[in-house]
Amino acid sequence: MTSSPPAAARGRARRSRSDSRLGDSIFFNLSRGSGILLLVIMAAIAGFLAYRSGIALSKDEGNFLTTFEWNPDAPKPVFGIAVLAFGTIVSALIAMVIAVPVAVGIALFISHYAPRRIAQPFAYLVDLLAAVPSIVYGLWGVLFLVPHMDGLTAWMDQYLGWTYVFDQTQAGVTPRNLFTVGILLAIMVLPIITAVSREVFRQVPRMHEEAALALGATRWEMIRTAVLPFGRPGIISASMLGLGRALGETIAVAIVLSANSVLSLHVLDPGGGTFAQNIALKFNEAQPFGRDALMASGLVLFVITLLVNGAARLIIARRKEYSGANA
Amino acid sequence: MSTATTIADSTPQLRRNLTTARLPKWAPAGVALLSIGLGCAVGAGAGLASHLQWGIIAAALFVVLSYALSARVEGRRQAKDRLATAVVWVAFILAVVPLVALTFYTVQQGLEVLDGNFLTHSMKNVISSGPGGGIYHALIGTLEQVLLATLIAAPIGLLTAVYLVEYGRGRLAKWVTFFVDVMTGVPSIVAGLFILSLWNIMLGFDYSGFSGSLALAILMMPVVVRSTEEMLKLVPNELREASYALGVPKWKTILRIVLPTAIGGITTGVMLAVARITGETAPVMMLVFGADAINGDPFNGPQQSLPLYIWQQYSMVNNDFGYARAWGAALVLIFFVMGLNLVARGIARWRSPKGGR
Structure with a gap:
């Protein structure tokens, strides 16, 4: 795909004048330098966080992986990421369970179901969801969504309480819990999953679709036999991109969740925490050592998102055209 | 024209096999209206405070009714197709609802304080627990x-x-x-x-x-x-x-x-x-x-x-x-x-x- 001029033309341009050669080499090195700078920044993020984490971990009196509490500034510093890791993963999973089917549905709607003329405006509308800043999502979440979740939470407690997960131990408490956070995160990652899946569905070979229809398939059978199999890798990597965003979301979670250091599978009970939310809330009152401890948790978050995003990119790399970076 | 009628008259058996019964074109819209109405009725009747629940009931009714109606009239394959269409429409509406709710709510709440004073003043010497101040x-x-x-x-x-x-x-x-x-x-x-x-x-x-x-x-x-x-x-x-x-x-x-x-x-x-x-x-x-x-x-x-x-x-x-x-x-x-x-x-x-x- 990269456009390369014929070697002969390039050679001629190079040889023409010495000042043009100088200009070429300056420009080449400048642009290569910025590329290298990006790599250096990524390496520096990992390096600096690892260095500060090393300082923090050497003085941790608890087990960093299994301790529940977060007290790095106590005389005997004790802190661990068990609750944070659990909360991060659970809220992101809830978000994925809700967002992926809905996003695939929306993508299908825009690419195959919506009347041609309104499909494009609808696509814009969904993209606009991505434009809303996360702080506004957070504010809306806590002042609008949380009060509206009361009824739904009571419902789930009543009818699904037997699953243990949806059991509410204190009835009627404000639903600032991991489940509400999951719903909010689902709304926030919908646009990226939709945008990438939509692009994939658009690239399904027209011939496959028409062949399916010509064999008498209904529209759904055509989608099931032609569109979805073709789009599966795209859907997977789109979901992982969304997952990466959900894992790293900070301020919306910090506003909506009423955090504590209890690890509980009851997702309808307030409490728990996530990596990013913990950093945002503990940061201001943290002493220098407390900051180092927060950086250690930040490093874990960085590594997790790096792995998730890297995997998504490797899956998608086979088809370069739908990167989704512009979503 | 005349030939067509003759064929149709002479082979009623064949004709029935070739085109099965179809729901009228307005059926999906009708089902949607019906389920929204039912959703509101059930929600109001059962005294559910949250409109989220009303919406969920209406959406579930829409999907189920589309499938059931189509399965009765058109057969299973068509019914599955209708089901998928209904689910896709519901998914899209699910995405639009928060966008509209969020935009509407922000505008409604924001306009209450937004004026020239708010835009041209800082928070200096403003008691933050009281009114006034700006951005x-x-x-x-x-x-x-x-x-x-x-x-x-x-x-x-x-x-x-x-x-x-x-x-x-x-x-x-x-x-x-x-x-x-x-x-x-x-x-x-x-x-x-x-x-x-x-x-x-x-x-x-x-x-x-x-x-x-x-x-x-x-x-x-x-x-x-x-x-x-x-x-x-x-x-x-x-x-x-x-x-x-x-x-x-x-x-x-x-x-x-x-x-x-x-x-x-x-x-x-x-x-x-x-x-x-x-x-x-x-x-x-x-x-x-x-x-x-x-x-x-x-x-x-x-x-x-x-x-x-x-x-x-x-x-x-x-x-x-x-x-x-x-x-x-x-x-x-x-x-x-x-x-x-x-x-x-x-x-x-x-x-x-x-x-x-």
């Missing part, structure tokens, strides 16, 4: 920080994209491409922590708007690279070749031919990236710190910014006056970001290089 200092801070971040990130991003498209071959380009992709997923709070450890702890600088800009620039760079890259790839190769054939050196070709051709798309990409970082709260909260008075100097002392202002009004003031100011600032922020988005996409449609896509 002028936050507006200034946001504009300066975003401008600085753009000045850092846009050239680097642009040059990197030029490298990837015009020069990039071999291992380095592959690594850069991969890590740019991965970098788009770096959580904003991690970028903030990095700048904090490098700029503030190691190099010893104090809170300032500029250190916030550095973190925002990190978040902005990969977005600029990706969008610029896509645009440069759309520039037809013939243009480059024509330029080389005239003996124009490569760097001049890039500066005078390639970049101007793609400038519309590049502008769009940069604007979308600006829109994205304008709403970032986490790094700003760590690095800019926040202030109540106007501080026009991004290099010295704490500043304020719009997202941070919303956060502080919500979490620290935490009463109705604080919420009102937070909504006012949120409305301004959303207006700015969505406006930027719409204008950027408009430019993209208007000035994208022809060919491809």
Whole structure:
């Protein structure tokens, strides 16, 4: 795909004048330098966080992986990421369970179901969801969504309480819990999953679709036999991109969740925490050592998102055209 | 005409087999109306307070009724098709509802405090638990920080994209491409922590708007690279070749031919990236710190910014006056970001290089 001029033309341009050669080499090195700078920044993020984490971990009196509490500034510093890791993963999973089917549905709607003329405006509308800043999502979440979740939470407690997960131990408490956070995160990652899946569905070979229809398939059978199999890798990597965003979301979670250091599978009970939310809330009152401890948790978050995003990119790399970076 | 009727009359058996019964065209709309009505009736009848529940009941009814009706009249295969259509429509509406609810609620709440006074005054000497005050200092801070971040990130991003498209071959380009992709997923709070450890702890600088800009620039760079890259790839190769054939050196070709051709798309990409970082709260909260008075100097002392202002009004003031100011600032922020988005996409449609896509 990269456009390369014929070697002969390039050679001629190079040889023409010495000042043009100088200009070429300056420009080449400048642009290569910025590329290298990006790599250096990524390496520096990992390096600096690892260095500060090393300082923090050497003085941790608890087990960093299994301790529940977060007290790095106590005389005997004790802190661990068990609750944070659990909360991060659970809220992101809830978000994925809700967002992926809905996003695939929306993508299908825009690419195959919506009347041609309104499909494009609808696509814009969904993209606009991505434009809303996360702080506004957070504010809306806590002042609008949380009060509206009361009824739904009571419902789930009543009818699904037997699953243990949806059991509410204190009835009627404000639903600032991991489940509400999951719903909010689902709304926030919908646009990226939709945008990438939509692009994939658009690239399904027209011939496959028409062949399916010509064999008498209904529209759904055509989608099931032609569109979805073709789009599966795209859907997977789109979901992982969304997952990466959900894992790293900070301020919306910090506003909506009423955090504590209890690890509980009851997702309808307030409490728990996530990596990013913990950093945002503990940061201001943290002493220098407390900051180092927060950086250690930040490093874990960085590594997790790096792995998730890297995997998504490797899956998608086979088809370069739908990167989704512009979503 | 006459032949057709004869065939139909003579072979009624065949005709029935070829075309099975179909639901009328207005059936989906009718089912939708019916289920919305039923959803409201059940919700109101059972005294469910939350409209979320009404909506869920209506959506479930719509899906089930579409399937059942179609299964009775048209057969199972058609019913499955109707089911899928119903589910897809419901999914789309599920996405539109929060967007509309959020926009509507923000506008409704924000307009209550938004006036000339709110836009032109800071929070200096305002008792934060009472009414009054404004976002002028936050507006200034946001504009300066975003401008600085753009000045850092846009050239680097642009040059990197030029490298990837015009020069990039071999291992380095592959690594850069991969890590740019991965970098788009770096959580904003991690970028903030990095700048904090490098700029503030190691190099010893104090809170300032500029250190916030550095973190925002990190978040902005990969977005600029990706969008610029896509645009440069759309520039037809013939243009480059024509330029080389005239003996124009490569760097001049890039500066005078390639970049101007793609400038519309590049502008769009940069604007979308600006829109994205304008709403970032986490790094700003760590690095800019926040202030109540106007501080026009991004290099010295704490500043304020719009997202941070919303956060502080919500979490620290935490009463109705604080919420009102937070909504006012949120409305301004959303207006700015969505406006930027719409204008950027408009430019993209208007000035994208022809060919491809």
